[in-house]
Amino acid sequence: MSALSISDAEKAWGDVRALAGVSLTVPTGSLVAVLGPSGCGKTTLLRCVAGLERLDAGRIAVDGRDVAGPRTHVPTHRRRIALVPQEGALFPHLSVADNVGYGLDRATRRSGRIAEVLALVGLDGYGDRMPHQLSGGQQQRVALARALAPRPSLILLDEPFSALDAGLRADLRRDVRAALRADGATAVLVTHDQGEALSLADEVAVMRDGRVVQMGTPTSVYRTPADPWVAAFVGEAVLLPGTAHQGRAQTPIGTAPILPTAADEAPTPVTVLIRPEQLDLTAAHRAAPGAVTATVLRRDFHGHDTLTVVRLADGTELAARSLDGAEHHGPGSEVALKIRDTVLAWPRQRG
Numbered sequence: 001m002s003a004l005s006i007s008d009a010e011k012a013w014g015d016v017r018a019l020a021g022v023s024l025t026v027p028t029g030s031l032v033a034v035l036g037p038s039g040c041g042k043t044t045l046l047r048c049v050a051g052l053e054r055l056d057a058g059r060i061a062v063d064g065r066d067v068a069g070p071r072t073h074v075p076t077h078r079r080r081i082a083l084v085p086q087e088g089a090l091f092p093h094l095s096v097a098d099n100v101g102y103g104l105d106r107a108t109r110r111s112g113r114i115a116e117v118l119a120l121v122g123l124d125g126y127g128d129r130m131p132h133q134l135s136g137g138q139q140q141r142v143a144l145a146r147a148l149a150p151r152p153s154l155i156l157l158d159e160p161f162s163a164l165d166a167g168l169r170a171d172l173r174r175d176v177r178a179a180l181r182a183d184g185a186t187a188v189l190v191t192h193d194q195g196e197a198l199s200l201a202d203e204v205a206v207m208r209d210g211r212v213v214q215m216g217t218p219t220s221v222y223r224t225p226a227d228p229w230v231a232a233f234v235g236e237a238v239l240l241p242g243t244a245h246q247g248r249a250q251t252p253i254g255t256a257p258i259l260p261t262a263a264d265e266a267p268t269p270v271t272v273l274i275r276p277e278q279l280d281l282t283a284a285h286r287a288a289p290g291a292v293t294a295t296v297l298r299r300d301f302h303g304h305d306t307l308t309v310v311r312l313a314d315g316t317e318l319a320a321r322s323l324d325g326a327e328h329h330g331p332g333s334e335v336a337l338k339i340r341d342t343v344l345a346w347p348r349q350r351g
Contacts, residue, residue, distance in 0.1 A: 086159050
């Protein structure tokens with residue numbers, strides 16, 4: 001069963017169509033990330049699901065019950081939906097326990113549920129503290145505990161990690177995912193951070209211009225993006241012009257087999273997707289057959305891997321990723337590039 005079902009949702013602000021027919025479903029017990037750039041409509045979608053905005057057209061159902069539609073608009077407090085905003089928005093005059101228990105009935109407050117959810121988010125024993133005594137990450141954990149406490153049908157996470165530094169974000173992401181799973185919660189995460197969506201979600205819905213242009217598992221969205229725009233937005237991408245013929249793509253850096261596509265009887269102009277980790281990079285004097293030479297422009301060392309940006313003879317710049325411990329090549333070095341594995345290709349628009 002789906003905890004959330006959205007069908008053909010539309011919302012406009014004057015001449016701007018924020019939602020242009022959005023449809024998606026969120027299975028019970030799953031975490032779905034709505035991923036997209038600023039202005040794509042993801043925040044408007046979240047606000048419509050929460051009941052903070054009315055749909056112009058379409059339908060939203062929670063646990064099989066319509067909460068928004070042509071003649072339906074269930075108030076926010078009756079939707080059994082909890083919202084975790086970008087910043088925790090805790091009540092400063094209430095303790096952690098009272099923040100978490102806000103809105104719970106007396107029986108639930110006495111049941112031990114408050115202590116249970118605080119333990120789930122890693123704040124066991126913090127109930128008597130005040131919000132000003134907590135770090136930013138701890139305040140977000142309290143906000144999540146408050147959302148979990150009444151066991152809502154759906155939890156909406158509105159870029160909840162954006163105000164935190166990188167180290168805190170990584171830890172909190174992992175703990176939030178574990179807490180949601182442990183409590184059997186269903187959640188929708190709205191984010192513009194590709195790494196966040198890919199690492200946390202069971203499924204990712206990619207939005208562009210008010211529509212969901214692709215939805216699938218993180219692996220499928222990354223490995224088989226729907227089009228070049230999705231490919232470039234979801235992770236780093238090398239997009240090159242090429243020609244497809246008889247199951248192979250000819251590109252400026254050699255040929256490679258193409259993922260199964262429609263048969264191409266004649267050579268077809270295509271745009272080829274190569275992820276940086278699909279490029280083998282070696283010293284030019286040890287070039288493998290079929291490799292092309294390039295000049296190293298810079299190396300970006302990330303600890304676990306290195307991104308090497310090179311320039312081909314025709315001026316094209318692209319990046320290759322290698323794991324830490326692999327051979328490194330400094331700026332100005334001549335190197336050889338060769339494509340590893342299959343590639344994805346789309347027919348190229350003429351003109």
